[in-house]
Amino acid sequence: MKLRLHFVVDPMGWLCISMVFGIWLYNTLFIPKLVLLPHYDEGHIPWALVVCYYIASALCVVALFRASTADPGRLPLDPHIPHSEREHWELCNKCNLMRPKRSHHCSRCGHCVRRMDHHCPWINNCVGEDNHWLFLQLCFYAQVLSFFTLVLDFCQYYYFQPVCFLATDLLNLFTTRHELALLRVSAVMGVVMFGGMSSLFYSQMAGILSVSTPTVTNGQTAAPLISWQWALAEVCGTRWKLLWLLPLRSRQPLQAGHHYRSHV
Ligand SMILES: [Zn+2]
Ligand SMILES: [Zn+2]
Numbered sequence: 001m002k003l004r005l006h007f008v009v010d011p012m013g014w015l016c017i018s019m020v021f022g023i024w025l026y027n028t029l030f031i032p033k034l035v036l037l038p039h040y041d042e043g044h045i046p047w048a049l050v051v052c053y054y055i056a057s058a059l060c061v062v063a064l065f066r067a068s069t070a071d072p073g074r075l076p077l078d079p080h081i082p083h084s085e086r087e088h089w090e091l092c093n094k095c096n097l098m099r100p101k102r103s104h105h106c107s108r109c110g111h112c113v114r115r116m117d118h119h120c121p122w123i124n125n126c127v128g129e130d131n132h133w134l135f136l137q138l139c140f141y142a143q144v145l146s147f148f149t150l151v152l153d154f155c156q157y158y159y160f161q162p163v164c165f166l167a168t169d170l171l172n173l174f175t176t177r178h179e180l181a182l183l184r185v186s187a188v189m190g191v192v193m194f195g196g197m198s199s200l201f202y203s204q205m206a207g208i209l210s211v212s213t214p215t216v217t218n219g220q221t222a223a224p225l226i227s228w229q230w231a232l233a234e235v236c237g238t239r240w241k242l243l244w245l246l247p248l249r250s251r252q253p254l255q256a257g258h259h260y261r262s263h264v
Helices: 011-041 047-069 083-088 132-160 170-212 228-236 241-245
Strands: 089-091 098-100 104-106 111-113 118-120 125-127 215-217 220-222
Touching: 011 047, 011 132, 011 170, 047 125, 047 132, 083 089, 132 170, 132 228, 132 241, 170 228, 228 241
Parallel strands: none
Antiparallel strands: 089 098, 104 111, 118 125, 215 220
């Protein structure tokens, strides 16, 4: 796999991505220390749950790293435009370069991006044709990890360990209060992340899958342009569904007949 790193110089973006990384680090450090490992030692939770937590955490940070450092689909200075597609290209009046339709100029990054969705300060990168699949993975794994964290926080509050009963002396009281504060911060971050990531993920999926839903015009139902599998395969750059979930790979544009392509 060839990794080409792409960095956007934007101090505000660095601040935002540092916050996201900080939330990930906080939960990856404290949740195992406070909940997972002590209860695993006491035999309350199986080892498989601990492994699943670390896998979700690792996939989340890899997706974050790749989404923020992958080239979103920057256009070359002198693009090769196939003769049959010339009518689908236009001139960007900001950078004076030819670009396919559905490309947009990002003023933060200072260049045009193919099939640009938006510029996301939380990953300090544009979301475009070549990293949209990584952005979707990041939303998905952040949802999984924050949900996991919320369940563990809930269990720690109400099921695993009735912490108020542990405060038998001053030291225990201090530790208990400290643990509670850490758990509360984790729970607040979990709710914010889960709510934000879920709404983002499902709005993104609705946009992608809209081309695979039948359209109704004047009472007539027309067949969808493409199937949902093809719509997702096109975004992820592979028809192998298991690979849709893997952030450590490169994306290859699918070869499709022109009538199938939802972009040029
Ligand atoms: Zn441009
Ligand atoms: Zn941008």
